[in-house]
Amino acid sequence: MIVLEFKAYGKQKQYLAIDEAIRTAKFVRNSCIRYWMDNKGVGKSDLSKYCAVLAKEFLFANELNSMARQASAERAWSSIARFYDNCKKKVPGKKGFPRFKKHCHSVEYKTTGWKLCPDKKSIIFSDKKGIGKLKLKGTWDLWCFEIKLIKRVRIVRRADGYYVQFCIQIDINESVPATGTTIGLDVGLKDFYTDSNGNTEPNPRFYRRGEKRLKFYQRRVSRKNKGSANRKEAINKLGKTHLKISRQREEHAKRLARCVVRSNDLVAYEDLRVKNMVKNHCLAKSINDAGWYQFRKWTEYFGTKFGRVTVAVNPAYTSQNCSNCSETVKKSLSTRTHICQCGCSLDRDHNAAINILERALSTVGHTGTLVLDDPNAWGEATYTLAGENLSKQVASLNQESPSQSERGVSNQT
Known part of the structure; x- marks a missing residue:
């Protein structure tokens, strides 16, 4: 599979709705972790069933698409399964006991809750969160793929805005001549x-080169009053600087x-x-x-x-x-x-x-x-496994940037 990523544009009201959807996804994941802690023998299917219980009990959870709730439960189970695997393998030190997430930056949909516009340059999220229609901007062309090949859609919040990722069930392999070296x-x-x-x-030492600028923004954050709008703005500028450095390192x-x-x-x-x-x-x-x-x-x-x-x-x-x-x-x-x-x-x-x-x-x-x-990751495509959630498989593995890839399956828009 590959993952294509696009920058998403909308109105401030839509961004607030995305933030609410992300908070709800975090709530569902943490609730599933708590349910597993309180009940012995809970499996993956039990967590999926528990999502329906949360939807009946909490109105804001019911507003999120049912498959998006299941995807959050799968995230919880992936952390539980990793803990079990580390225990079986007798990994030295801490085994990674599942913990509650304090910060979450994405919400994931499966095959429902979203719809691509006919021009494939916009996407509509149809659940009750009120996200609505978002414009997509990127260098990849979705016209190359059928809608049925898109298995997951994920909204990611970063310091410089919001992104939409499409998990597409297709493999990209290139044959290059042997070099003999x-x-x-x-x-x-x-x-x-x-x-x-x-x-x-x-x-290149990207962090060392940008450390002076990071210290400058960090001092600005520490001088602002907690909870103020100025502090939030300073935190956002600091986050953008960190994001730029991480992208430079990844691209290098x-x-x-x-x-x-x-x-x-x-x-x-x-x-x-x-x-x-x-x-x-x-x-x-x-x-x-x-x-x-x-x-x-x-x-x-x-x-x-x-x-x-x-x-x-x-x-x-x-x-x-x-x-x-x-x-x-x-x-x-x-x-x-x-x-x-x-x-x-x-x-x-x-x-x-x-x-x-x-x-x-x-x-x-x-x-x-x-x-x-x-x-x-912030890149645009990666290998993944069918039937698994994006956060487990492709959150950190990206495809080549448009400037470097010879687009075998994608064309510039």
Whole structure:
């Protein structure tokens, strides 16, 4: 499946109705979590039935489309199922016990509660929330798809406005000619990555570059009175600045991943646990700013799209072992040059990239292309699974931007 995203335009009254629908969806999700906590043995079907009970008990819940309530219940169940899976797998540390959402930014409809206008440039939401007709603006053309292929519609609220996402049941695969080359990548903080050929890509450090501006807006927020209109405006400007930085980081990772995958038949990279690495508070900001996870996510996505092999290898000792003789040469993080007794002298990251590629080539017969799902996206299309909710599958995985994709199924409007 793919997800197409459009900017939505309406009147202030419609935006307030969207906000009310989002609050109702959050209420249904949290109520389902509470129902599961209070009743042992509750399953996914029980939560769907509980939505009807909420609709009879609360008038504002009845105003939301019935399938939108079920989609909120599915969100609740996805958090419960994840908790069960972590318990079964005996994941170390916290197992992710389902928690109540304080902030929610989207409401999801299934096959009812909405209708596309004949020109396919507007959408009408027909439930009792009063959202009505919203104009759609984007670079994708919905004329390429039949209405019956649209399985989900989601309204997302962000700092710069409202967006409508369409989950369409169609796959996009491109065949590209083989290049006969392989590459290993070692990501870092000094350079974004160093490949096995010795080439490096500079680290843009988007957050560091925008940190001064963020501090300026953060001070403005702290000076405003809580609950005032000026504070809300300052918070919105701060949110827009954060959103711009996250989009820059995502677009950068997307561009590099696409170029790397198209240029090589096999791409090897480290299987890093970024969540654990950011526990080091001295490096957490720099690691998050680098966007390693986004780069891995897009590398695996484009590997699936273009039919390339992407392999995540164990990063243990890739920097310590010599790529020439395999001897262990211990070095601290401050030592940037690998020097071995065998005469091999390489940049530390270049040596690691060669080791990563060698490990991948030794296991490529047993490792296929991986596909990950990531939360919180603003892009336009992604793979997903049929029958599951958007928040679980495609909230964080986006398709190429219009400037980068060769539109096999979409044309610019």
